[in-house]
Amino acid sequence: MDEGPDPRVELAQRQHEDYVAALREAGIEIEVLAPEASLPDACFVEDAAVILSHDVAVLSRTGAPSRRDEVATLEPVLARRLTLHRLEAPATLDGGDVLRLGDRFLVGRSSRTNDAGIEQLRRFGEPLGLGVEAVDVAAGLHLKSACTALDDRTVVVDPDALDPAVLEALGLVVHRVPEPVGANVLALGDRVLVSADAEGTATQLEASGRVVVRVPLSEIHRGDGALSCLSLRLPPPGGWSV
Numbered sequence: 001m002d003e004g005p006d007p008r009v010e011l012a013q014r015q016h017e018d019y020v021a022a023l024r025e026a027g028i029e030i031e032v033l034a035p036e037a038s039l040p041d042a043c044f045v046e047d048a049a050v051i052l053s054h055d056v057a058v059l060s061r062t063g064a065p066s067r068r069d070e071v072a073t074l075e076p077v078l079a080r081r082l083t084l085h086r087l088e089a090p091a092t093l094d095g096g097d098v099l100r101l102g103d104r105f106l107v108g109r110s111s112r113t114n115d116a117g118i119e120q121l122r123r124f125g126e127p128l129g130l131g132v133e134a135v136d137v138a139a140g141l142h143l144k145s146a147c148t149a150l151d152d153r154t155v156v157v158d159p160d161a162l163d164p165a166v167l168e169a170l171g172l173v174v175h176r177v178p179e180p181v182g183a184n185v186l187a188l189g190d191r192v193l194v195s196a197d198a199e200g201t202a203t204q205l206e207a208s209g210r211v212v213v214r215v216p217l218s219e220i221h222r223g224d225g226a227l228s229c230l231s232l233r234l235p236p237p238g239g240w241s242v
């Protein structure tokens with residue numbers, strides 16, 4: 001992600017609005033949560049929970065202690081729709097380390113997610129027929145900083161942050177992308193959202209036949225965020241690639 005000045009807040013807010021608009025244009029039903037002025041990272045809502053099914057989710061125990069109040073604010077919202085499980089110490093796990101591909105999860109072992117977090121997620125997922133495979137994250141904040149899904153067999157990856165051979169060994173089709181921020185895309189039905197700062201990635205995906213929507217995210221990137229970070233997603237039946 002970008003390094004440099006802090007995000008320009010008003011522009012970041014406009015970019016978040018553009019992001020929400022792009023989701024709506026893709027036909028996604030959106031629930032926008034109230035701002036949490038005391039929790040500046042709360043916009044990166046993906047880290048606070050992992051959705052296992054249309055009925056069940058796991059509340060994270062985020063790797064940064066300063067972010068754990070975000071989980072508490074999200075809990076009553078998710079409880080209206082889902083049965084919730086909670087990770088317990090010493091587990092830490094951020095949703096940004098969890099990449100779902102069909103009925104299996106790739107989970108990054110990172111500075112934010114530890115072995116106990118991976119094992120507890122496995123314990124909740126296995127009764128639902130969900131497998132969990134750990135992937136070491138050597139660079140970047142989360143696994144999804146380096147790799148995200150186009151579908152349940154195809155991923156994009158920043159080869160400077162994560163060795164594509166690791167993913168190919170798992171039976172995945174791998175698209176190497178030319179920009180770090182291009183490694184975080186959001187596939188929604190017939191289109192793929194791509195950061196407007198990743199033109200090379202956008203062009204590459206268009207050449208492969210995909211419909212690409214460019215979303216401005218410069219200020220989100222300065223906060224070490226990206227497309228997947230800004231939402232929790234409950235896909236339609238048969239669409240589990242998140």
